[in-house]
Amino acid sequence: MINGFLTCTVCRRSFASDEPRWRCDCGGILDLDFAPGIDRRALAGRPPTLWRYREVLPIRDDANIVSLGEGFTPLTAIELEGRTVHLKLDHLSPTGSFKDRGASVLVSHAKEIGIGHVVEDSSGNAGAALAAYSAAAGIRCRIFAPAGCSPGKLAQIRAAGAALTEVNGPRRETTRAVLRAAESTWYASHGWSPYFLHGTKTCAYEIVEQLGWRAPDVLAVPVGNGTLLLGAHLGFGELRAAGLIDRIPRLVAVQPANCAPLHRAFMAGETTVPEVEASPTVAEGTAVDAPIRGAQILAAVRATGGVVLSVGEDEILDALSLLLGRGHCVEPTAAVGMAGLRNILPGMDRDEVSVVVMTGHGLKAGERLAGFRNGTPR
Numbered sequence: 410m411i412n413g414f415l416t417c418t419v420c421r422r423s424f425a426s427d428e429p430r431w432r433c434d435c436g437g438i439l440d441l442d443f444a445p446g447i448d449r450r451a452l453a454g455r456p457p458t459l460w461r462y463r464e465v466l467p468i469r470d471d472a473n474i475v476s477l478g479e480g481f482t483p484l485t486a487i488e489l490e491g492r493t494v495h496l497k498l499d500h501l502s503p504t505g506s507f508k509d510r511g512a513s514v515l516v517s518h519a520k521e522i523g524i525g526h527v528v529e530d531s532s533g534n535a536g537a538a539l540a541a542y543s544a545a546a547g548i549r550c551r552i553f554a555p556a557g558c559s560p561g562k563l564a565q566i567r568a569a570g571a572a573l574t575e576v577n578g579p580r581r582e583t584t585r586a587v588l589r590a591a592e593s594t595w596y597a598s599h600g601w602s603p604y605f606l607h608g609t610k611t612c613a614y615e616i617v618e619q620l621g622w623r624a625p626d627v628l629a630v631p632v633g634n635g636t637l638l639l640g641a642h643l644g645f646g647e648l649r650a651a652g653l654i655d656r657i658p659r660l661v662a663v664q665p666a667n668c669a670p671l672h673r674a675f676m677a678g679e680t681t682v683p684e685v686e687a688s689p690t691v692a693e694g695t696a697v698d699a700p701i702r703g704a705q706i707l708a709a710v711r712a713t714g715g716v717v718l719s720v721g722e723d724e725i726l727d728a729l730s731l732l733l734g735r736g737h738c739v740e741p742t743a744a745v746g747m748a749g750l751r752n753i754l755p756g757m758d759r760d761e762v763s764v765v766v767m768t769g770h771g772l773k774a775g776e777r778l779a780g781f782r783n784g785t786p787r
């Protein structure tokens with residue numbers, strides 16, 4: 410068995426990884442006890458998907474891999490205020506967001522342990538990814554989404570054949586609805602499942618490989634539940650343990666000021682994350698008022714010497730204009746990382762290498778882009 414145990418982060422109880430459970434009996438988050446290594450010489454000639462890092466992905470049998478060709482998205486660069494900023498184009502993933510990384514590994518695991526029906530809650534992109542990978546695996550899928558999400562994302566969920574339940578009221582009503590469903594159906598939660606993080610960690614592997622086997626100095630990402638940030642931290646940690654990089658980049662977690670529980674907790678020096686009263690934000694993918702792995706996110710950012718930033722709605726739209734105007738068709742949430750990086754760029758050394766992940770495609774929120782002309786909101 411290559412994929413070890415699920416261990417509770419609170420009471421340390423452990424469970425076999427083929428047990429269909431999504432949290433501990435004590436309510437604690439489960440992490441996967443799985444510390445793999447990889448030999449980069451083995452990668453030559455492997456296909457350009459995230460499954461090229463096969464040894465570090467916690468799926469036992471190749472026959473259970475559910476893949477739509479995700480991963481190995483381009484790493485490109487733009488000039489910004491006389492500096493080079495690398496962009497990781499994860500919006501070019503099969504369903505148009507980085508969530509495909511996590512969904513591919515999570516649904517492969519579901520298939521491996523014989524799950525036939527999953528439920529998940531999402532503001533859109535995680536649901537669209539889970540719906541697509543469930544369809545590819547022949548697994549039934551129901552998504553709970555807060556009413557009022559981008560219609561394109563909701564259409565995408567239905568188009569993949571998933572059942573969609575829109576839930577009125579604040580985000581916590583959607584959470585309540587999915588937890589009820591999770592009493593009888595497997596909860597394929599991107600926020601809870603460690604398998605999702607073992608998928609998103611491949612973003613770090615790719616960035617390092619694409620930079621010629623070196624780590625960047627800074628990685629900036631938009632953060633809601635932190636699955637990309639925590640995955641990146643896990644991936645860079647594994648790469649360092651394998652001796653492939655010598656340090657972990659400073660992780661810059663960026664949140665919209667209108668919904669910034671992590672920023673508030675980080676600035677207050679807290680180690681846990683109290684829920685905040687959020688107001689609406691154009692960056693819907695980061696509208697998470699109570700991030701499930703909040704304490705882990707704060708610890709990861711601090712361990713790397715990074716920072717949690719918050720950015721205003723105008724800064725998000727400015728960064729979005731900049732990206733659209735350079736030809737990168739991303740959704741507003743995907744501009745949050747760039748908005749944050751712009752605020753710290755002047756204080757960075759000129760030779761430092763920074764990467765920002767473009768997390769979601771602009772066509773998912775086409776109605777929001779309708780107001781932009783020549784990259785400028787009107």
Ligand SMILES: *Cc1c(COP(=O)(O)O)cnc(C)c1O
Nearest residue numbers: 534632633634635636694768769
């Ligand atoms: C989900 C999402 C995010 C935030 O990811 P978390 O894992 O919740 O931190 C950022 N951008 C886009 C486009 C997303 O869909």
Ligand SMILES: [Zn+2]
Nearest residue numbers: 417420433435
């Ligand atoms: Zn426990």
